[in-house]
Amino acid sequence: MISKAHRTDLTVRIGDVLSSSSADYMILRSLGSGVYGEVVKCINLNTKKTVAVKILKKLNAFNEAQREMSFLQVVNSINHPNIIRLFEEFTYRGCECLVFELLHRDLRSTIKVHPHEMPLRTIRPIAKQLFMALEALNIVGVIHTDIKLDNIMFVKWYDLRIKVIDFGLSLLVTDAIVGKKLQAVKYRSPEILLGLPYTNTIDMWSAGCVLAHLFLQTNLFDVHSEYEMMRQVVQLLGQPEDRLLRTGIYTEKYFTVMEGADGPMWRLKTPEEYSEYRTVDNNVKDSMLKSLDELVCIHKFESVAEKEDCHGFVDLLKMLLCVNGNKRISASEALNHPFITMSHLMEPRYRDYFNDVQRFMRCCTEMRLTGDKFKDENKNKINSTEQTKVQQQNKKDYQELQSQERQTQKINAWNPCKLPIETDGQEPEDGSKTNNRSTPSSFLQFGKEFMACFTCGRRSSS
Numbered sequence: 001m002i003s004k005a006h007r008t009d010l011t012v013r014i015g016d017v018l019s020s021s022s023a024d025y026m027i028l029r030s031l032g033s034g035v036y037g038e039v040v041k042c043i044n045l046n047t048k049k050t051v052a053v054k055i056l057k058k059l060n061a062f063n064e065a066q067r068e069m070s071f072l073q074v075v076n077s078i079n080h081p082n083i084i085r086l087f088e089e090f091t092y093r094g095c096e097c098l099v100f101e102l103l104h105r106d107l108r109s110t111i112k113v114h115p116h117e118m119p120l121r122t123i124r125p126i127a128k129q130l131f132m133a134l135e136a137l138n139i140v141g142v143i144h145t146d147i148k149l150d151n152i153m154f155v156k157w158y159d160l161r162i163k164v165i166d167f168g169l170s171l172l173v174t175d176a177i178v179g180k181k182l183q184a185v186k187y188r189s190p191e192i193l194l195g196l197p198y199t200n201t202i203d204m205w206s207a208g209c210v211l212a213h214l215f216l217q218t219n220l221f222d223v224h225s226e227y228e229m230m231r232q233v234v235q236l237l238g239q240p241e242d243r244l245l246r247t248g249i250y251t252e253k254y255f256t257v258m259e260g261a262d263g264p265m266w267r268l269k270t271p272e273e274y275s276e277y278r279t280v281d282n283n284v285k286d287s288m289l290k291s292l293d294e295l296v297c298i299h300k301f302e303s304v305a306e307k308e309d310c311h312g313f314v315d316l317l318k319m320l321l322c323v324n325g326n327k328r329i330s331a332s333e334a335l336n337h338p339f340i341t342m343s344h345l346m347e348p349r350y351r352d353y354f355n356d357v358q359r360f361m362r363c364c365t366e367m368r369l370t371g372d373k374f375k376d377e378n379k380n381k382i383n384s385t386e387q388t389k390v391q392q393q394n395k396k397d398y399q400e401l402q403s404q405e406r407q408t409q410k411i412n413a414w415n416p417c418k419l420p421i422e423t424d425g426q427e428p429e430d431g432s433k434t435n436n437r438s439t440p441s442s443f444l445q446f447g448k449e450f451m452a453c454f455t456c457g458r459r460s461s462s
Contacts, residue, residue: 020090056096065096071167082133108149121357133164135331147206160363191325195249201328208320235287305353312339
């Protein structure tokens, strides 16, 4: 169990060793920080494997750590390939530390690095793996409650395998409290906005928002307040049924009753009417789309099959973004949707497109995707080489740190308060140098081939 003793002034630096009862973790570099504390990349000195260690420093970190651990222990018991693995937890100088497997980059960061149209052949395997993870959570009765781009990470830089992370806000279905505020506002489901009873289908709503974002390269609901969110939901998807509005705890925040031809009816408040309840920005945004069907007109298609595929994608989004949570598609049902099974592409005239997109689904069975320039017979060689390079880099980092430890005078020159942030081999904006190792040229070429497929979905010429 984690100790309840806390400290918020703990400073860690490169070369520090975080010790648990079973292993020693030497810090290689920082992966980022936030209000909760810091995440650092470490090497397990016993196994020589790299891991990510979340160091929780804020005062209420104990409850957050306990919550995340309790849910991860339940979820990890099923050993699901699309859910992050928690290796252990321990206390280091009064701070709670959680040791996770090391992943690559979250979806939001990926979009920032590669701000290009993401094709459906790339979105589909991400969607399927996300549904597989949510199906597993449903089986063990867990609601994630915080599905968003930031909490879905690629396992490696060279394939499309993903994992769901961050269970700090999760809860059991049996512990769901009506009226509790959950989910980031841009991913918040109607039942949470209205204060209705809810189930794990709120995660499916958030999944729909994630997939729409990947397709649009921007938020489907570009909002900053609950009122804006409800307004855009009504504009895009229609107003919730009256029977739902009559039940909602917070319905009167957003709606008012007016007399209609058939008796009293609910109407969305205007921004002016809502401002009487709570201050609202004068520049209230409307939905960017009038209907989800407009998504078919967003991108140009190279073939009839690709357009047909987009219609399948839009149909799936409609089911994910069903305003009535009781009628929303479940994770198990989503896995059998034609867009995921590709049953709508089985016609002979779609054969070439089907064969092309099918290879992108290999990651769903944990097979790695390679660029077209690399033949199938070279896959094992590529993956073996990548593994060797990673091991060599970790070994080099470790050996260098051992050398630095022997030169304690030089270590004092390090800044103990600011660790260099992971930059994928690029220099920081301030021009300072990092200790990142350069990627071998053969893998840079491989990365280019893969990212060509990832960012635009077009087949590279051999």
